[in-house]
Amino acid sequence: MTVLRKHLFDLPEGMIYLDGNSLGPLPKSVPVRVAQVVAQEWGGHLIKGWNVDGWMAQPSRVGDLVGRLIGAPTGSVVMGDTLSIKVYQALSAALQMRPDRRVVLSDTGNFPTDLYMADGLIRQLGHGHELATVDPEEVMDAITDEVAAVLLTQVDYRTGRMHDMAAITARAHAMGAVMIWDLAHSAGAVPVVLAACNAEFAVGCTYKYLNGGPGAPAFIYVRPDIADTVAPALAGWLGHAAPFAFDLAYRPAPGVERMRVGTPPVLQMSALEAAMEVWEGVEMADLRAASIALSETFIREVEARCPGLTLASPRDPAQRGSQVSFRFEHGYAAMQALIARDVIGDFRAPDIMRFGFTPLYVDEGDVVRAAEVLEEVIGGRLWDRPEYMARQRVT
Amino acid sequence: MTVLRKHLFDLPEGMIYLDGNSLGPLPKSVPVRVAQVVAQEWGGHLIKGWNVDGWMAQPSRVGDLVGRLIGAPTGSVVMGDTLSIKVYQALSAALQMRPDRRVVLSDTGNFPTDLYMADGLIRQLGHGHELATVDPEEVMDAITDEVAAVLLTQVDYRTGRMHDMAAITARAHAMGAVMIWDLAHSAGAVPVVLAACNAEFAVGCTYKYLNGGPGAPAFIYVRPDIADTVAPALAGWLGHAAPFAFDLAYRPAPGVERMRVGTPPVLQMSALEAAMEVWEGVEMADLRAASIALSETFIREVEARCPGLTLASPRDPAQRGSQVSFRFEHGYAAMQALIARDVIGDFRAPDIMRFGFTPLYVDEGDVVRAAEVLEEVIGGRLWDRPEYMARQRVT
Numbered sequence: 001m002t003v004l005r006k007h008l009f010d011l012p013e014g015m016i017y018l019d020g021n022s023l024g025p026l027p028k029s030v031p032v033r034v035a036q037v038v039a040q041e042w043g044g045h046l047i048k049g050w051n052v053d054g055w056m057a058q059p060s061r062v063g064d065l066v067g068r069l070i071g072a073p074t075g076s077v078v079m080g081d082t083l084s085i086k087v088y089q090a091l092s093a094a095l096q097m098r099p100d101r102r103v104v105l106s107d108t109g110n111f112p113t114d115l116y117m118a119d120g121l122i123r124q125l126g127h128g129h130e131l132a133t134v135d136p137e138e139v140m141d142a143i144t145d146e147v148a149a150v151l152l153t154q155v156d157y158r159t160g161r162m163h164d165m166a167a168i169t170a171r172a173h174a175m176g177a178v179m180i181w182d183l184a185h186s187a188g189a190v191p192v193v194l195a196a197c198n199a200e201f202a203v204g205c206t207y208k209y210l211n212g213g214p215g216a217p218a219f220i221y222v223r224p225d226i227a228d229t230v231a232p233a234l235a236g237w238l239g240h241a242a243p244f245a246f247d248l249a250y251r252p253a254p255g256v257e258r259m260r261v262g263t264p265p266v267l268q269m270s271a272l273e274a275a276m277e278v279w280e281g282v283e284m285a286d287l288r289a290a291s292i293a294l295s296e297t298f299i300r301e302v303e304a305r306c307p308g309l310t311l312a313s314p315r316d317p318a319q320r321g322s323q324v325s326f327r328f329e330h331g332y333a334a335m336q337a338l339i340a341r342d343v344i345g346d347f348r349a350p351d352i353m354r355f356g357f358t359p360l361y362v363d364e365g366d367v368v369r370a371a372e373v374l375e376e377v378i379g380g381r382l383w384d385r386p387e388y389m390a391r392q393r394v395t
Numbered sequence: 396m397t398v399l400r401k402h403l404f405d406l407p408e409g410m411i412y413l414d415g416n417s418l419g420p421l422p423k424s425v426p427v428r429v430a431q432v433v434a435q436e437w438g439g440h441l442i443k444g445w446n447v448d449g450w451m452a453q454p455s456r457v458g459d460l461v462g463r464l465i466g467a468p469t470g471s472v473v474m475g476d477t478l479s480i481k482v483y484q485a486l487s488a489a490l491q492m493r494p495d496r497r498v499v500l501s502d503t504g505n506f507p508t509d510l511y512m513a514d515g516l517i518r519q520l521g522h523g524h525e526l527a528t529v530d531p532e533e534v535m536d537a538i539t540d541e542v543a544a545v546l547l548t549q550v551d552y553r554t555g556r557m558h559d560m561a562a563i564t565a566r567a568h569a570m571g572a573v574m575i576w577d578l579a580h581s582a583g584a585v586p587v588v589l590a591a592c593n594a595e596f597a598v599g600c601t602y603k604y605l606n607g608g609p610g611a612p613a614f615i616y617v618r619p620d621i622a623d624t625v626a627p628a629l630a631g632w633l634g635h636a637a638p639f640a641f642d643l644a645y646r647p648a649p650g651v652e653r654m655r656v657g658t659p660p661v662l663q664m665s666a667l668e669a670a671m672e673v674w675e676g677v678e679m680a681d682l683r684a685a686s687i688a689l690s691e692t693f694i695r696e697v698e699a700r701c702p703g704l705t706l707a708s709p710r711d712p713a714q715r716g717s718q719v720s721f722r723f724e725h726g727y728a729a730m731q732a733l734i735a736r737d738v739i740g741d742f743r744a745p746d747i748m749r750f751g752f753t754p755l756y757v758d759e760g761d762v763v764r765a766a767e768v769l770e771e772v773i774g775g776r777l778w779d780r781p782e783y784m785a786r787q788r789v790t
Contacts, residue, residue: 010438012439015441019442022442023437023441023444025438026437031433031434031438034430035426035429038421038429038608038666039426042421043405043420046407046410046418046739047414047741048734049418049609050418055609081480081657082476082658083658084632084656084657085476085480085629085631088629108643111632112635112642112643113631113657115643116630116635117630117631119644119645120628120629120630120645121628124520124628125519125520125521126522205658213437213662214436214444214445214658214660214661215450215664216660233516233518233519234479234480234512234515235511235512235515236479236508236511237479247507248510249510249514250510261477261480262478262480262508263477263478263602263609264609265611265612265662267609267610267662268662268663269610271433271662344441344442349639349640
C-alpha cells in the first residue's frame, strides 16, 4: 500500500527535498496546532495549561506515538531533552548495571556526539572506564566479556550502512553487556522492533524522519522489565515519583518516567505531537518497501548518468538505511550547485554527498528528476564556480 | 521611571495574574514570531534555516539578552536544555575544580530539583561526596573549608526569602569553595550583578519572570576567567570547538559555548527571543522599586483585610524577592476559590498561598483588587466548598 501523502506536507513549490534525514519538512498540521498552543493554551490558560491542556502528560503521550514506529510497547518510551542527553542517561544507567566492567564499546560510524557524551561521562566518573571505538564491521568480534555497554547508532549518518540490531544485541547479551541503540536515522525510516531485539535502551531524535521541527525533543526507551530498577543520573524533578510533593529527597518515578528530567518544552512537544499525525495508518513494512524502491531508482539513475560518482552506501538494500550517499571529490561544491537548483541533499566531510529518501513526501518522479539535475551539475561541471567552492559550515 | 507595559502582554480580560513567578504570560510579540519561524523558516527554508535564519547562533544571542538582566558580560551566558540540566552541568564542573573536597552544601529552601540533581550526580560519581542541606539561615556558618561547592537558589520558591549573593559568595570564596547560584526566581525579578558578585556559575529558567513560555530553555553563566578551563560533563556536539568537522574526539569550544549540548529547540528559543523584547529600556532598579511598592501594598491590604492569614515572607523588602506568601490552613482550597474568581496565584504545600509581583504587567489597582477578592474568599469562607477542597495537583 502506498505511503505517499505529499498533501500533508508544506513543501516549497518546485523543491525536491532529499534531506529529511537531517531536518524533516513542515507537516501542514503543525502551524495551526502551535498557534493554538501559544495563543489559547499559554496565552489563555496560563499556568492552568499544565493541567487543563495536558502539558504534563504530553511527554508520555507522544512517547507512545513514537513507540509504535519502533516496536516499543505502550508506556516504554518518554520524550524530552536532546538526543545527546538521552545517550548520556542511557549510558550512565548501563554502567551502573555492570559495575564490575570498564569498557564502553562503540564504532567509528557512530555520530560524534554519542562518542563525545560517552567520553565526557567516562572522564567525569574517573573510574577507569575506556571508550573503545572500532570499525563498524569489527563490532561483533569486539564484544567480549569485558564490555559493560555497547553503544551504537544503527544507521551510519554518512553512508547509510545499517547494523543488524538483533544479531548485535544477541551477541552483547551473550557476553553479558548492556545494549544501547541510537535510532536517530532509524525511527520513521526503517522497521525497528525493540520488543523483539531485546536491547535494554534505545534513544533517538524526532526532527529527522519524524518531522518534529528544528530542535524537536528526543526520546528514550527503557526495556520494561528493567525500567523500575535503572538509576537515573539526571535525577530531575519531573522524573520524581511525586514531583509536586516537593520532597527534599529524590524518589524515582516508576518505569521509563524516571528518565524525564526538567520542565518539558511544550511548544516543541506540541509541534511534534501534531507532526506525528502524518503517520496514521502507515505501516513500517510498506514504508520500507517504498524507501528501497526510491533508493534503488536513485542509485541506478545516478550511476548511469554520473560515472564520476562512487557509491558510498552498501549496494545491498538490506544493509542500508533510508539514505544513499555518493563520494565525489568536489562533493561540497556539487551539493551547493544542486541546492541552488532546488534539489536539497547535504554534504558530510570529506567527500560525501548525502541523499535521504522519505516516501511520505518523495516519489519516483522526484528521484528521477533529482538524478537529472545531478547529471547537469556533474556533467556540466556546474560546481566549478567560486560561489559553490567557498567552504562554509553545512548542517 | 515606570516599567509598566501591560499593552505588550496578551492577558485574558478581567484576570489578575499573580503567578508570573511560575509561568509568565504571553507577550504579544511571540505569536507572530513563532508563526514566522514555523511557516517561513522551517517550512520555507528547511535545513537551510540553520544558516540563513541564524538558528545556530541563537543560544548565544539570546544568552546576551538574558545576561543584561543579570549583570553578566556579553558572551558569558548561553541558553539551552532545562534548569535541572544546567544545575547538573555547573555542579559537575564545580566538583572537578575541587577534586580534594567532598561536600556539596545547599539549603532546605532550594527548589527540590536542584537537590535531586546534586544527589543524582553524587550517587553516579560514587566518590564519597555528601550533599549537606542546612536551613537557609545556617548557610553562612556551614560554609567551611571542606565544602567543594555551594549550590543555592537565591530566592526561596515558597516564601520569597532572598539570600545575599555577594556575602555568601564572598564567604564561599574565603573558604575555597565554588559558588553556584540558581536564579530561577531572580532573573527578571530582582537586580542581580553577576559580574560584581564573582560567583563561578549561575543558572536559571526563563518561563517565569522572563515570559519565555512553557518549557522555555534555561540559561547558564560561567565566569569568563574560568570558562575556558571548566570540564563539561555533558560533552555534546554543539559544545564542541568545531561541531561540523565531525571529529571523533571531543574538543570543548572556547568559553561558555562549551556548555551547549545538543540541537537547540528553535521554536522555544524563538518564542523566548521575541519575549525578551518587552525588556527593552527596562532598568532593573526601576523594576525592583515597582516590585517592592506592589508587594508592600499587597501585604498591607491583605493583613488589614484577612487577619487569619500569616505572612510567610520576610517583612523587610530587602530580604524578599518579587513574591509574597501567606500561610493559611485552608490555603489550597482558598487558592482554588481565588482562581475561580480570576485572581491567579498558586499554592505550595503544606499551607502556602503564593503571589508573584511582576511590574511589567501588574499595577497597584490589580494588587488592591486581588486583596479585595481574597478578603471575600477568606472572610466569606468561600473556600469551604467541596469543589475547592478536592486536592489536585498544582503546578
